[in-house]
Amino acid sequence: MGMTDLEQRAWSRLTGEMAGGMHQYDYWEDAPEQIRQRYVDRELLELAAKAAGLRVKLWEGHSGTMCAIDDDRHGRMWMPLHDDGNALRLAVKLSLFDGLERRASEIAAQVNYDMDPCEATRRAIVRAAAEIQLQKERNEQN
Secondary structure (H helix, E strand, O other), rough: OOOOOOHHHHHHHHHHOOOOOOOOOOOOOHHHHHHHHHHHHHHHHHHHOOOOOOOOEEEEEOEEEEEEOOOOOOOOOOOOOOOOOHHHHHHHHHHOOOOOOHHHHHHHHHHHHOOOHHHHHHHHHHHHHHHHHHHHHHHHHO
């Protein structure tokens, strides 16, 4: 089974960091799930921020990828994977409500069948925003 565009981007970042000795995995599937998810989440956040026209700073914290809006207001935290308000504003900005309930159900089924509906909806919003940015980048390459 091949990797998605998002997984390929995450693998590229992981292998780039592997060169510095951080991780030693030969294949994407060899990396533990929590590491793969951390790298995918980082790509999701970067792409979603670009799609929304936001400049952000990302770093790794003890609870995963941390993200702040890079502006003149001292870097307000932006965590649409964990914050309902951030996710809702992202969805409104990108007009993502068409089919959102269906997307959230699909995401919950893919990630974890018992996922909280709010968590699944936030993840669906961020994934949809990331897909918008990936499509923009594909169109620019053609």
